[in-house]
Structure formats: structure tokens, C-alpha cells
Amino acid sequence: MxxxxxxxxxxxxxxxxxxxxxxxxxLPPKPTRKTIDIGxxxxxxxxxxxxxxxxxxxxxxxxxxxxxxxxxxGNGPCRAGFxxxxxxxxxxxxxxxxxxxxxxxxxxxxxxxxxxxxxxxDGTPWHKVLKSLLLIYDMIGKLDHLxxxxxxxxxxxxxxxxxxxxxxxxxxxxxxxxxxxxxxxxFKKGKEKLQSIPVKHVDKEDCIKIGIVGxxxxxxxxxxxxxxxQLLNSLGAEVERSQYLSQWVTYNMLPKWINWTHEKAVxxxxxxxxxxxxxxxxxxxxxxxxDYGQRDFDGVVHLMPFGCLxxxxxxxxxxxxxxxxxxxxxxxxxxxxxxxxxxxxxxEAFLDLVRGKRxxxxxxxxxxxxxxxxxxxxxx
Amino acid sequence: MQELFMGVDVGSVxxxxxxxxxxxxxxxxxxxxxxxxPLETVKKGLKQLKSEFPxxxxxxGVGTTGSGRQLVGVMIGADVIKNEITAxxxxxxxxxPDVRTIFEIGGQDSKIIVVEDxxxxxxxxxxxxxxxxxxxxxxxxxxxxxPIDQFGGKALSADRDVRxxxxxxxxxxxxxxxxxxxxxxxxxxxxxxxxxxxxxxINNLGRGKKLEPPYVFQGGVAANEGIKAAxxxxxxxxxxxxxxxxxxxxxxAAILARDEIFVTGRKSKFRGLSAAxxxxxxxxxxxxxxxxHCEVIEVKVNDEVVARWGDRCGKWTNSxxxxxx
Numbered sequence: 001m002x003x004x005x006x007x008x009x010x011x012x013x014x015x016x017x018x019x020x021x022x023x024x025x026x027l028p029p030k031p032t033r034k035t036i037d038i039g040x041x042x043x044x045x046x047x048x049x050x051x052x053x054x055x056x057x058x059x060x061x062x063x064x065x066x067x068x069x070x071x072x073x074g075n076g077p078c079r080a081g082f083x084x085x086x087x088x089x090x091x092x093x094x095x096x097x098x099x100x101x102x103x104x105x106x107x108x109x110x111x112x113x114x115x116x117x118x119x120x121x122d123g124t125p126w127h128k129v130l131k132s133l134l135l136i137y138d139m140i141g142k143l144d145h146l147x148x149x150x151x152x153x154x155x156x157x158x159x160x161x162x163x164x165x166x167x168x169x170x171x172x173x174x175x176x177x178x179x180x181x182x183x184x185x186x187f188k189k190g191k192e193k194l195q196s197i198p199v200k201h202v203d204k205e206d207c208i209k210i211g212i213v214g215x216x217x218x219x220x221x222x223x224x225x226x227x228x229x230q231l232l233n234s235l236g237a238e239v240e241r242s243q244y245l246s247q248w249v250t251y252n253m254l255p256k257w258i259n260w261t262h263e264k265a266v267x268x269x270x271x272x273x274x275x276x277x278x279x280x281x282x283x284x285x286x287x288x289x290x291d292y293g294q295r296d297f298d299g300v301v302h303l304m305p306f307g308c309l310x311x312x313x314x315x316x317x318x319x320x321x322x323x324x325x326x327x328x329x330x331x332x333x334x335x336x337x338x339x340x341x342x343x344x345x346x347x348e349a350f351l352d353l354v355r356g357k358r359x360x361x362x363x364x365x366x367x368x369x370x371x372x373x374x375x376x377x378x379x380x
Numbered sequence: 381m382q383e384l385f386m387g388v389d390v391g392s393v394x395x396x397x398x399x400x401x402x403x404x405x406x407x408x409x410x411x412x413x414x415x416x417x418p419l420e421t422v423k424k425g426l427k428q429l430k431s432e433f434p435x436x437x438x439x440x441g442v443g444t445t446g447s448g449r450q451l452v453g454v455m456i457g458a459d460v461i462k463n464e465i466t467a468x469x470x471x472x473x474x475x476x477p478d479v480r481t482i483f484e485i486g487g488q489d490s491k492i493i494v495v496e497d498x499x500x501x502x503x504x505x506x507x508x509x510x511x512x513x514x515x516x517x518x519x520x521x522x523x524x525x526x527p528i529d530q531f532g533g534k535a536l537s538a539d540r541d542v543r544x545x546x547x548x549x550x551x552x553x554x555x556x557x558x559x560x561x562x563x564x565x566x567x568x569x570x571x572x573x574x575x576x577x578x579x580x581x582i583n584n585l586g587r588g589k590k591l592e593p594p595y596v597f598q599g600g601v602a603a604n605e606g607i608k609a610a611x612x613x614x615x616x617x618x619x620x621x622x623x624x625x626x627x628x629x630x631x632x633a634a635i636l637a638r639d640e641i642f643v644t645g646r647k648s649k650f651r652g653l654s655a656a657x658x659x660x661x662x663x664x665x666x667x668x669x670x671x672x673h674c675e676v677i678e679v680k681v682n683d684e685v686v687a688r689w690g691d692r693c694g695k696w697t698n699s700x701x702x703x704x705x
């Protein structure tokens with residue numbers, strides 16, 4: 001089958017999995033201005049931003065010859081659960097007869113889940129499927145590990161853009177690896193490459209850490225969030241995202257009673273603020289801000305698609321959490337109308353605020369316990 | 381010789397250039413209408429400065445802020461290029477040390493900055509539209525045929541209250557026409573407009589924030605007595621207007637440049653007041669290498685490319701020797 005999927009984050013993972021199941025993968029191009037224009041043109045105006053971008057991606061992939069779309073479903077009372085229906089109808093009305101394979105939680109509807117697997121498996125023997133799954137799972141864990149390094153090192157790089165270039169090369173290496181042995185060596189090579197990046201020396205007191213939370217698509221896909229991670233990094237802040245693919249997969253694959261992942265703990269932390277499931281990632285966002293607060297992060301950037309209902313709810317709770325945990329939060333809503341200049345000013349001012357706050361806190365601590373011995377956050 | 385520092389705030393409506401001494405006294409200040417030509421305006425300002433100061437005057441540090449901060453920063457060789465929020469707050473804290481809330485209304489954007497212990501702890505910028513900014517007033521003043529500098533004073537002479545819909549400029553205008561037909565005077569309409577703007581501003585930006593006194597009101601619109609009165613009515617408290625209210629951004633940039641030079645002990649990167657005579661050619665081209673079609677801005681000084689930015693992938697930005705800004 002000629003299959004495609006929505007473009008989000010580190011796409012080499014999905015590509016590889018489908019390839020290993022013997023499919024012809026049509027990789028959709030990374031979303032650009034053009035993708036968004038196409039998506040906006042065919043989507044309902046009041047639909048959320050991710051739906052529009054993904055719509056554009058599908059059109060571009062179909063142009064490249066895709067026949068089947070593999071995607072994930074939504075959970076809870078959020079419009080994401082209807083994406084597939086809406087997308088399919090729009091594609092139909094434009095004369096594209098495309099098959100959708102939608103993966104929902106396997107615990108809710110095991111039969112459909114199994115049927116979907118059968119379709120994707122397409123005759124591949126089970127032991128091979130299992131092997132591929134394990135290999136991919138291993139791969140996303142390794143990639144996420146490296147990406148976390150990237151998000152730290154990039155804040156201190158001496159030559160602008162170098163870390164991003166190396167990170168892209170690393171992903172290419174992984175793309176070429178089909179056995180656990182080659183994957184291991186790609187991982188090792190990647191680590192070494194990252195280690196060799198020349199970094200600036202920054203005193204521990206001046207190192208700041210920012211967490212990014214929000215709706216999964218705008219958090220993970222940097223082409224539509226103003227490259228928030230790179231922007232924050234270039235302003236000298238270390239970054240961590242609320243979502244990483246490996247964590248998301250682990251959380252969704254484990255049945256409730258043995259689910260001890262960090263995600264579950266994070267959801268728990270959000271419960272005092274949003275006790276029930278309201279759809280999307282509102283509960284995660286809220287819980288994650290609490291989590292960052294407890295882990296002594298210096299600030300949080302909260303991203304939401306314009307008009308996203310769950311995130312609107314979490315946005316209105318943010319000031320309270322921000323006060324409870326004494327952590328500054330900047331909410332930015334994104335859509336096709338987003339003006340970069342205004343948001344750039346906001347982010348810059350936010351980092352000034354964060355640095356000021358940090359300095360103040362350190363001064364207070366210093367008065368209480370005396371000056372701490374010097375320490376550094378980078379080895380370079 | 382006196383140690384001098386310069387701050388330049390390149391905004392959408394006005395460009396402000398100030399010079400301060402090392403004790404933060406404003407030695408010289410200019411408020412020039414930008415008229416959509418930031419580079420020309422700054423050149424004009426620099427020429428004016430050159431004629432004000434003796435020939436051997438040296439500027440020890442320069443900061444830029446405002447929407448044109450990057451372009452102008454590259455042009456004149458700034459030591460600090462800062463966002464408007466930080467620049468404004470820095471200046472206000474200097475002149476009103478116990479300030480808690482700053483209202484800043486400029487030409488095309490407005491901000492609320494919340495300060496605690498002389499530190500910015502929260503801020504908001506207008507998100508949706510221009511209702512609540514200086515351009516809204518400019519437009520309405522023009523429609524009523526009253527010069528903008530007399531506009532605010534008129535509001536104070538109103539006898540009655542009238543409520544104008546202030547959500548957006550277009551609807552405000554149709555509402556104004558309706559109210560004029562109902563027989564309200566110009567003064568009353570203006571008062572209604574001022575109140576609509578303030579209501580809009582507080583609702584939009586102040587949402588979810590604790591706004592504590594002392595309140596400081598600055599930005600070009602602070603010249604408008606009608607708006608000041610409307611603010612005092614809305615929050616039921618006195619609102620302070622600092623002496624340099626319309627050039628606070630530039631003053632802040634100058635202070636930041638001064639601090640930067642004092643802390644690092646570096647020599648300023650300023651090209652000198654004669655920078656006004658250099659040939660600056662900014663141009664914008666669309667990169668065709670991918671479907672993003674980024675608009676790349678390129679600045680040349682005497683035919684040599686000194687800066688490029690605006691590309692998403694960094695290809696153009698990185699092709700020029702990075703200025704350490």
C-alpha cells in the first residue's frame with residue numbers, strides 16, 4: 001500500500017515502522033506556508049489550527065501518490081476525535097477516494113484495533129511485526145534521549161545553527177539503520193557528535209530552564225510554532241517539552257493498572273485544577289506546569305491552537321497555578337494569522353522576566369545561606 | 381568629558397532618540413514621526429544630534445528598542461537591542477521606583493506591565509486588534525476634524541456621559557455617527573471614546589491580573605488628558621504620568637546600554653553620529669528555495685552586506701558573519 005501519515009515532529013519513526021511492514025511510504029513534506037494555505041482553503045474556518053495544517057499535509061501527500069492515510073484518533077470530548085471524518089469528507093468532495101486507518105486506544109475497542117493491525121500488517125509474519133515494533137520502540141527512546149540533549153546544548157552553542165544541523169544529520173543516520181546493531185552505533189555516533197559541539201561557558205546562576213506545554217501538535221511540530229524550541233534556545237534558555245513520542249507511546253500502550261509512567265503522575269498533579277477529562281491535552285498542560293514548578297524550572301511557555309477549547313480552559317487556570325507554584329507562564333495562541341514580530345517581542349520580554357526573577361530568588365537564597373560554591377552547567 | 385549614552389525607540393508612529401548622561405539625566409530628546417521610513421527618520425535624528433553637540437562628543441553606548449529595533453540596531457551599531465516591554469519597564473522603575481503597574485499605550489500596540497520589587501513579574505500585549513491603541517484615537521480624531529493634540533482636552537469639557545461601542549474601530553465609528561445623530565456634542569462623544577478605549581484596554585490586557593497602585597501611564601497616548609481621566613475613573617485611583625512619558629522606551633534603551641557598558645566594560649559598537657552619512661540600503665527578497673517563501677531582509681552598508689534575517693531555516697542569517705548582538 002502507498003501509505004502516508006500526518007507530519008508531526010520526528011517523522012523518521014513512523015516512516016520506518018511502515019516501511020518495515022512492507023509498505024511504500026509517501027513522506028508528506030514538512031509543513032510550509034503552502035501547506036497551511038492549502039489546508040486553510042479547504043477546511044472550515046472555525047476548525048482548529050492542527051486540523052487545517054494536517055488537511056494541507058494530506059493534499060500534498062496525495063499529490064505525491066498516497067492512497068492510504070494512517071492516523072491516530074482522539075480521546076475524550078475534543079474535536080480531534082472527528083478529524084478523520086472531516087478530513088475524509090473534504091477529501092471526498094475534492095474527488096480523492098482515500099482510505100483511512102485510524103488507531104484509537106486499544107483498550108477502548110480492541111476489535112477495531114486488531115482489524116487495523118491486520119490491515120497494516122498486510123501478511124507480514126507476526127514475529128517480524130513484533131521485531132519491528134520492538135526495534136522502533138527502541139529507536140524512539142534513543143531519538144528522544146538525543147533530542148533532550150539537543151534542547152540543552154543548543155542553548156550554549158558557539159556557532160549558531162550548528163546543533164540543529166547535527167541533529168538533522170543524526171536523524172538521517174537513524175533513517176538508514178534497520179537493525180538493532182546499526183541503531184546502537186547511530187546512537188553512539190550521535191552522542192559523540194553532540195558532545196563535540198563547541199559551547200559557551202555559562203555560570204550556573206545564569207542557566208535557565210523553560211518548559212513547553214500545550215496541545216500536542218503545536219508543541220511537537222516546530223514548523224507551525226515559530227520554531228519555539230530553537231527560539232528559546234537561541235535566547236540562551238534550556239528547553240524541555242511536555243510531550244515526547246516515546247513517553248506518549250509508553251503511556252498509551254500500557255493498561256491502566258500497570259501504568260506508572262511519568263505521564264500518569266503528571267495527570268494526577270493536574271487534577272486539583274481540572275478534575276475531569278475535558279479533552280485534548282488540557283489536563284496534561286495543567287499537570288505539566290505543576291510538574292515544572294515542582295522541578296524548579298524557571299518558566300513555562302504554553303502553546304495553544306487559536307480557538308482550542310480544552311486549552312482555553314487550561315489558559316484560564318494558568319494564573320492560579322502560576323501563583324501557587326511561583327512559576328511564570330507565557331501563553332501563546334497560534335494559527336495561520338499569527339504575527340511573528342509580536343510574539344517574538346513577547347518571548348524576549350518573557351525571558352527577561354524569567355532571568356530577573358531567577359536573580360532575585362538567588363539573591364534571597366544567598367542572603368539566607370551564604371554564597372554557594374561555584375558550579376557550572378556545561379562541561380565546555 | 382561627559383559620558384553619554386543614547387537610546388533609540390523605533391516605533392510604528394514615532395521614532396524617539398534620547399541621550400542621557402551617566403547619572404541618567406536626559407540631556408537631549410527628540411520625538412519624530414516615523415511616517416513609515418524608520419531609517420530616514422533615524423538619520424534625521426542623528427543629524428540633529430550632531431548639530432546639538434560639539435564635534436568631539438563621544439557616545440559611550442547605544443541601545444535600540446521598538447518594532448524597528450533590529451534594523452536600526454544593525455544600522456547604527458547598537459550595544460543592546462531590547463524588546464519594548466523590558467525597555468519601558470526599565471525606564472519607569474528608574475523614575476518611579478515604587479511603581480506596581482505600568483499602562484503603556486503606543487501607536488499600534490499597548491501593554492500592561494506588572495512590577496514587583498522593581499522587577500517585571502507579568503505583562504500583556506494587545507492581541508486581537510488596534511482598538512485600545514493610539515491609532516484608534518488618531519483615526520477618530522481625524523473623523524471628527526479635531527487635531528489630536530486638542531482631542532483629550534475636549535473630553536474634559538463634556539457634561540454628559542455617552543457609551544460608545546469600542547470593540548473595534550469600524551463599529552466604534554458607526555456607533556459614533558449614531559450618537560452624533562442623537563444630539564450628543566463632540567466633547568461628549570470624545571469622552572465616550574476615551575472611556576471605550578480604556579474599558580477595552582483593561583478588559584483585554586488586564587484580564588486575570590491584579591493591578592495594584594501606584595499606576596504609571598506612559599506612551600504617546602499619555603499626552604491625552606481625556607484618556608488619563610478615563611483611566612482614573614475606571615480604576616478609581618490616581619494615575620501618574622512621568623515627565624518623559626512619550627520617550628520612555630528610548631530612555632529605557634539608553635539605561636540598558638549604560639548598564640551593559642558598565643558591566644562588561646566593553647567599548648561601544650556605535651558607528652558614531654556620522655553614521656547618518658553612511659549609505660544604508662535595506663532590501664527584502666523572497667527566498668524561492670522551498671515552499672515557505674520566507675521574506676529575507678538584507679542590509680547593506682556601502683555595498684557590503686552586514687546583516688540578513690527573516691528566514692526560517694537560518695540559511696541566509698548564517699551566511700553573514702554574525703554580529704554579536
